[in-house]
Amino acid sequence: MNFLTQGENPFSLDNIRRTLVRLEDTIIFALIERAQFAQNNDLYNKDAAPFKDVTNGRTFLEHFLWETEQVHAKARRYTSPDEYAFTSPLPDPILPSLSFPKFLAPNDINVNAQIMDLYLQHIVPKICAEGDDLNYGSAATRDIECLQALSRRIHYGKFVAETKFRSNPKEYSRLAHEHDRDGIDKLLTNSAVEAALLQRLHRKALIYGQTVEGPTADEHQTTQLKIPVEVVVDLYKTWVIPLTKLVEVDYLEKRGLEWDGNVDW
Numbered sequence: 001m002n003f004l005t006q007g008e009n010p011f012s013l014d015n016i017r018r019t020l021v022r023l024e025d026t027i028i029f030a031l032i033e034r035a036q037f038a039q040n041n042d043l044y045n046k047d048a049a050p051f052k053d054v055t056n057g058r059t060f061l062e063h064f065l066w067e068t069e070q071v072h073a074k075a076r077r078y079t080s081p082d083e084y085a086f087t088s089p090l091p092d093p094i095l096p097s098l099s100f101p102k103f104l105a106p107n108d109i110n111v112n113a114q115i116m117d118l119y120l121q122h123i124v125p126k127i128c129a130e131g132d133d134l135n136y137g138s139a140a141t142r143d144i145e146c147l148q149a150l151s152r153r154i155h156y157g158k159f160v161a162e163t164k165f166r167s168n169p170k171e172y173s174r175l176a177h178e179h180d181r182d183g184i185d186k187l188l189t190n191s192a193v194e195a196a197l198l199q200r201l202h203r204k205a206l207i208y209g210q211t212v213e214g215p216t217a218d219e220h221q222t223t224q225l226k227i228p229v230e231v232v233v234d235l236y237k238t239w240v241i242p243l244t245k246l247v248e249v250d251y252l253e254k255r256g257l258e259w260d261g262n263v264d265w
């Protein structure tokens, strides 16, 4: 989403959902890119021999991510309301600051630590072949792309939550004051949207993951998929949607508690 475009409201629920749909493509392609390299578990072990003298007590991935985020911070990446860094400390931007439209209420919700854990424990082992192929730089670069895309998608829940809050502030506020997180979860859940998403994802993983050879595309040629379809669907079902909802509930609870009766904060 380009928050700086004039004219169209970037914060309508339709536009926010359109961004979530586009991020499905980003995430699937990032996973396909990572899947071409072996697991390379040394990347995730801070005592691994190839790196332990150069990464200051971090794993190679953490170290490389920190270096990458330092460069991106200089280009003001983390001043954008939909971007969340995994590492710190980070330098100030070297570009002048932008003024983004005010939409989200101030909050410090950041679930990147959970995203890192789920990615390393549940994604890499399922999409990459076991073993070590020495492609450390390539694999870590793809890891960072996967992590950034997942982080953006999951923290986008804040925008969904704010639009939902604005459409029903009294009820969310009542539930927040009762600390009824299950009630908030129930109120924000749209099962039809979730079911449609999982079906769409299944089709996308099947189509994007195919090896296209010859002059015509064969929609039944599914034997050589670059990543297993069910891994992508499971990733969303078990992790991406629940973590997005966690972000939404955290946001709505705080938002509801602090609500002063005006829709704008």
Ligand SMILES: O=C(O)C(=O)C[C@]1(C(=O)O)C=C[C@@H](O)C=C1
Residues within 6 Å of the ligand: 017, 020, 160, 188, 189, 190, 191, 193, 194, 197, 240, 241, 242, 244, 245, 248
């Ligand atoms: O689109 C919404 O309404 C959202 O809240 C996002 C989302 C998702 O993660 O995709 C999460 C909860 C809803 O049940 C449906 C979908």
